[in-house]
Amino acid sequence: MSVADDMTPLDEALRKRRRRRIVVLAVIVYIVALYLAQLFNPNDPVVYRDIVDHFKYGSIGADNNANGIPYWIWKVLPEVFADKLPGEGYESLGFVSEGRDTPIGFSRRRVFVDRIGLNCSACHTGAVRDTPDSEPRVILGMPANTMDLQSYYRFLFACAADSRFTADNIMNAIARRTTLNPLERIAYRAAVYETRDQLMERGRAISIFMNKRPDWGPGRVDTFSPYKIVMLNWPDDGTTGTSDLPSLWNQRPRVDGELDLHWDGNNSSLDERNLSASMGAGTTPPTVDLDRLHRVRDWIMDLPPPAYPYQINHEIAAKGEIIYRKLCADCHAFGGSKVGRVTPVAAPELQTDRNRLDSYTYPLSANQNLFFAGYPWRFSHFRKTDGYTNMPLDGIWARAPYLHNGSVPTLADLLEEPQNRPKVFYRGYNVYDREKVGFVSTVAEENGRKFFKFDTSLIGNDNGGHTYGVKLTPDEKKTLVEYMKTL
């Protein structure tokens, strides 16, 4: 006999009503919870189905933690601190923009609030103009020739250190752009000071280090010093490791040939190279988005190097090819016996600036063995070398300026004796120089925008060495340069 059988009709009606009330309440709680979970999702990256969009705007995890800057704060910083930028918006730092919500190179992910982080394309997307009046061609995978990463960092640190970085100022600026709901407003107000403190903290050590070295300028970065200074908390060892950003295309033959990667060939594992670079963009071992990083990896494996967009004289190029085969291919063509191998910097014909090599020290390579400790992909391929690798030259026309420190503006200059190469030139201007093959490097300013004066006499900037080919006749050099446009 069940209990229900004893109920009066009134009891039963009351019970039904109680039940209904519970159901309604449960539905309301559920809807509110769903709304809150969506509003403050702890991990919700913006997803791009198209791989090209993913490369340009997708996340690799640099937005996946406190390194990610809350979206609306990031959006209004260029307005609140316009005086700290050389021009308007982040584009004035040389980031390439397609007119979308962010320039190429920034990803967005909700971690309670939306956050912005860097991705691969920030440093590996370039722009080329045919003439000062042309629209830029955006080339994915190209070394970011105009982007000044150091100035971006300095801008953020300077904002954080400024007394105007207050919740009121930031919230007012945000209110001019959008209407946040009350819950978001509370979250953002708290995030302002959290963001400021985090930027100050990060900025302190790295700024002291950066301010004692020659500026990177556009298209360059000191890859390994932050490892030592920030991640390992070491004192400044006095070395300078500034080097050019590399191209990202056509990785498959590099993997297949087991080529040594990085300028000094300190690692032969593509995945470790990628993880290491992602840390430079702001990921940490627990926050790196492996799946999305691997999506980029898979795509750059067969991303073709860009074809030279201007006319090539194939007759002349054919002559140059003969010289190239004889003089360069062994070290610089896929399949060459020395391609992707390290040439000692002391070799008589190499002797390029050794600062980058010496800044990657044995103790650093040893300590890198504990990066990603606990994960199956713990670093195990880093090693100290004694020189620089012989890089494959695919798409070399788009990789100017040349040498590991970007100290020689054009291919024609590189084939000159070191004393005849330009001692001072400008970087960051993206109009192409078809004569000398590289970017026009004599323009200091255009429409109020100043370019970066590269002084080869500064530490790490030496343009000597790599004297292969400098003894060729002017005609031979011309044919060789013509051929190199085809690579």
Next chain:
Amino acid sequence: MFLRRLLSTRLRRVVFALVLLVALLGFAGWYALFRVVPVYYASPEEHFKYGSIGVEVPAGIPYWIWVEMPKVFPDLLPNNGEGGYVSLGASWEDGKEMPIGFTKMTVGFPRVGVNCAGCHTTSVRTSTSDKPKFYLGGPSARFRAQDYLRFLFACAKDPRFNADTLMAKINNDYNLNIVDRILYRYIIIPQTKAQLIKTEQDSYYWMAERPDWGPGRTDMDPFKLLVLGLPDDHTVGSTDMMPVWNERASETYLRHSDGLNTTLVESVRSAALAAAATKKSIDIEGLDRVQQYLMDLPVPKYPFAVNEQLTARGREVFDRDCAVCHAPGSARIGKVIPLEELGTDPNRNRHWTPAAADAFNHYAPEKPWAFHNFQSTNGYTARSLEGLWLRAPYLHNGSVPSLVDLLKPPDERPKLFYRGHDVYDQENVGFVSFGPEAEKYGWKYDTVNVIGNGNWGHTWGTALSADDKKALTEYLKTL
């Protein structure tokens, strides 16, 4: 039947449930904190470099604390932590998770211990910007055993050694699961702190008042005061690390610089105890494998150019003036040369007392590996000179930086130099011991004002002609 009787009353059922619960909790606690998972390296070389000799159970440092310490406390390391554990002279091979001489083993959770290879592996570079080449079995020129211990103790005593600080660093590097997070925060971190502080007070209290060992040196106090628990006699016994290669050739020689033991097996096992293994935890099997490996470990050849003509002449000098004590098979090799005859710093000899030898011979009488062959002597042994080029600085206390200096009359030998930099000095045959880089990466060795560091004595060869010295030095490179 039994089970039904056991559970026949309510009280019994409750008691049974409680017992079961306690047992389960006990098992979980044992599993999470104490279960030992041995690591076996099939290769004897890997075993020497990374295998356990039994120190992880009593003295293992929790892995994640060990990983983070150099980053949290760089100021407590030499050179403000430039190089992490490399600043302590650790030899770290490409791609390896642990430096040579450091072990990783699970005792409940992964812990880091040390083994023989830390002090018995050395390195050589041709310049500071170079990558070092490692020589297994060589006496470490760089490893600072004492400073490693001091670093651990100093970290533990530092206010930054707390769960908040360490967990924040660990979480930045690894996603620990919730159980490990709780264990680390509430048990492992506070326990490690307490234990390290206690270990310093109980077992290493004497270090504070002894002269520093510096890189590549140790003394017998870990034997006397840590293992045997003898009262502190305040003697000083700083000594250079020993090479341990090609042990078969020196099987009949007396062990240690003063010949304090007659057998290899006892010196191997006692050294493990001094490295913090205990009577209970010592891994005799693992040590036997190490010993086996050392028997025929080859002696590294001098890697730089040698003048063959000079070595031939040098050999004649050696045969005439050195061979009686230092040539294999000679009358005095491996035997004790009395202090009066030798004239070197007597501190290390006096440091190992008859009482210490006696105590060690009665240390673990119940064990099959009990010790019987410790003794106290009146001098230092005449050493075999195999791989001499790699054994700088010279004399038992490492007080003479190079062979060229050793052949000088004592008052012309350097009074102050820097040891612990592994860039090789082919000119003087030894390591670069002077100049800004030696000062930065090395450690100041004072032969005059620090007890136990005297560089006098062993005047054989000091009166040779300049040509003979040059020839002899050249020949010594080839040993």
